Amino acid sequence: MSRLSLSRRRFLGLAAMRTAATFGLTTIACGSARAADRPADGATFSPAVVVGTGYGAAVTALRLGAAGVPTLMLEMGQLWDKPGPDGNVFCTMLSPDQRSMWFRTRTEAPLATFLWLDVINRDITPYAGVLDRVHFPNMDVYVGRGVGGGSLVNGGMAVTPLRSSFADILPGVDADEMYRVYFPRANAGLGVNDVDPAWFETADCYRYARVARESARVAGYGTAFVPNVYDFGYMAREDAGLVPKSALNSEVIYGNNHGKRSLDRSYLPAALGTGHITIQTLTEVRSIERQSGGGYLLRARQIDPYGSVVADREIGCRYLFLGAGSLGTTELLLRARETGALPDLSPEIGQRWGNNGNIMTARANHVWQPTGTVQSGMPALGIDHRADPANPVFAEIAPLPAGFETWVNLYLAITRTVERGNFAYNPATGRAELRWGPEQSQPSVASAKALFDRINAANGTVYRYDLFGHNKAFADDFCYHPLGGVVLGRATDGYGRVRGYPNLYVTDGSLIPGWVGVNPFVTITALAERNIERVIAEDVLR
Template sequence: MPAAVSPSALSRRRFLGLAALNSAAALGLTTIGTTPTAEATDREFVPALVVGTGYGAAVTALRLGEAGVPTLVLEMGRLWNTRGPDGRIFCDMLQPDRRSTWLRTRTQAPLATFLWADVNRDVERYTGVLDRVDHGEMSVYVGRGVGGGSLVNGAMAVTPKRGYLAEVLPGIDVDELYRTYFPRASAMLGVNHVDPAWFETCEVYRYARVSRTHAHRTGLRTTFVPSVYDFDHMRREEAGEVPRSALAAEVIYGNNHGKRSLDQTYLAAALGTGNVTIRTLHQVHSIEREPDGTYVLTVRLLDDVGAVLGTRRIGTRHLFLGAGSLGSTELLLRARETGALPALSAEVGHGWGTNGNVMLGRANHMWDTTGATQSGMPALGIDAWDDPAHPVFAEVAPLPAGTETWVSVYLAITRNPERGHFTYDAASDSARLRWTAAQGQPSIDMAKALFDKVNRANGTIYRSELFGDTREFENRFTYHPLGGVVLGRATDGYGRVRGYDRLYVTDGALVPGNVGVNPFLTITALAERNIERVLAEDLLTPP
């Protein structure tokens, strides 16, 4: 491995990368880099190619660039670095516009109704930042743009329980992951912690303190949650010293300030190496392999409303798939079932799960006000993961409606053992998820067991008008798709795809369905571990 990069060198690379991102935005470019690149042709070749710009992909791009490997990164979304007519890059949740939604004409917010009134809005069709991919009885939310899910998530950088992670990923050295790779990932992502004294007095976490009181009254334990949102910026937001973002109903459609998304951390540093180029609005459709071992990708070039402007074929020697659980799985499944990569393992497509996601709301008493201004970045969780019958980690989530609602909202993560799988549908040329409502019922049962106790201890009830009908628990969508190309099954222990050399998966597709907490820190740490071994053995070792 090359020598460790000093903090000053890394800071300089981030500065260069951020400058490249800003220049690309100012000029309306879809190719981003810090050094001149050859003009793209209908058939080109690059030594290494990364598909996607989410957590695993961003880690991989940076470490390849640091190692001196010329690397091309393809992203199907846009670069979110250009201000709209209102002076903002992203829109907020209360007044969504076309920037909110990927190629639809109506928003699809997870909380669909309030007091049975529809909260969604008609918007212009556009390559917006949040997509919902529907698969029958399960929908999956994903981020679209340079930075992937880091653009639209709640920034909760939670380390999973060591014992449970050892169960989930039995083939890895978990102690090494906690000793080396979680700290490395946390430092690169800019993980920080809320000031407990400020938390106790600020208005914007009143909603979290109400939930904490109710949890403690029930005998439950709560814990502060680390974040990649800058808590000092948030404190200054409340003081009126800086523009508001977390306190301005910004989260699922992007944050204009405060959040350390991947375009500001790993991806900026990757661009700053001078060896990495990102191309946006490039959708990888298919993979094939030539007799000499070159992987050839067919790539669709998109415009602002999703129309295909043309196609391009790009060859590479080393191919890294970081398109997320859905994207990476679909690319490999299509390649196997169409005969392009017939030696892929039968395990491709299996081991998928929702991370046990369940959303719910509770109606509080009139004296338990949750606040008209709420931080969109959660900072507290109810930790009942050690409950032997009903293990749950529940984020205390905001409802930033701009007015008092007396509602407590939670995204519960449960230990659901059910797994779905993908099949290839030739008629639509797509991967289709096989997941039933019955498979999600264990998650509802676990969440209900926990929050029934909370309601009994506090004399409260569930809200039944938040999800478009009268259900009290919503598990027909997930923010945390995991699995599909599981580590140690469809790949070896470092993400090398079985059946083919120099083909890798870097993202949440490696994690089998459930990790017990918000998964992006785990995905990042796992990617750091894997690319270190792959670089040493596959790219930097002389043949």
């Protein structure tokens, strides 16, 4: 696909999104695109259905559309492209409203308190907001809700894993091919770019990162610049006061109004621009079953943004691609197996789930080490201790955009972990429940503690115990990077084909067994590029 044709497709797709937002449509398509038809029996049929609009799903849709395959995407969240009463699509972290959370009466930010005061979270109206915190015993999981999935709510850090880590977790995948072809393709499609080092050294909005870098240096640790999907050129213009502020306006976990190349600005509009893709929003797939003549039947529920059920739908397809994320895809398949809808699914479904070793912590700096009143919400630096064979850690230097001086450095540490959980189906609730013990987080806490104990000792600093609740220095009961549940080469073949069921595929982070060592979305994207290329070549009839 040429750069010109890709740019034109993206332009057409963005226009389709704007039209849908303007008129409040829940169906998004370019022109006369017909990814789904309604036969005489009333059930919708599409040759291909993709469940979800996150990283793997977006890649799959683009490549199917480019191959001429009519495809329907089903997204349980809404399209975030219409300004609210304040003129912005998304709210900020400092002034959260109903747009922030998925059907909550109060926000549930990662930081619970500040100086033990309940000043961070706010009461809100239940609404189809952009961020969800899914609760399980001993481990909560943050996920994005909306067209673009997790790309809407993450910090945009686009990190390619160490080759040794990738080869270790997915030994059946040709690493040479991944690093030669698919990682570069993923980075190009995502719009990954690098911060200008000279600008970084002078920008007030990265004072917090420079302070953390110096503390790491004193302790003998190195740091590395980290690519991002946020447009660093736009950020420099924000800093200069030339454009509306976004990364510099405390916009991170509840969405980003400007500058960020989330999937609804990259892969998804390019997919829509092929003319073969339709996105149906506010539609949650509830069940999957095999049809007698081949193909699959999905039952789904449509809601409005306030949670009222609008319609129940049945959708048939020949090819079914599950890209609902580690939690969503695993639950759909586990429910199908345990209810007898797809009884021959592998016993590996629901196994080998992990939190990517996520641990958050924070340090109090000295009064002469201010971290800045304005902090970029998009991290650009990390403590890179991945080469240590005994205790590899990659620690993002994260912002704490409070709007005032805090003297705090916040970190998301990604530690190596062999701990894995599993999901069990609860017939009483119809949901998949994660089995994860609190002791399974302790090896990751120990790894993070070893690194930051040394930093504190070298700098004469201490941990902050007031941020995460329960006087904890290390937040070990939530994660941002859920991985696994339908692992590649176990529950599927080497290209995401679900064992036992032809034309059923998985294309998201559930393929990765629990840990990848860095922020995982570049790996998910590259793996999806690899897998769909093979599937289209060998399976999909056009």
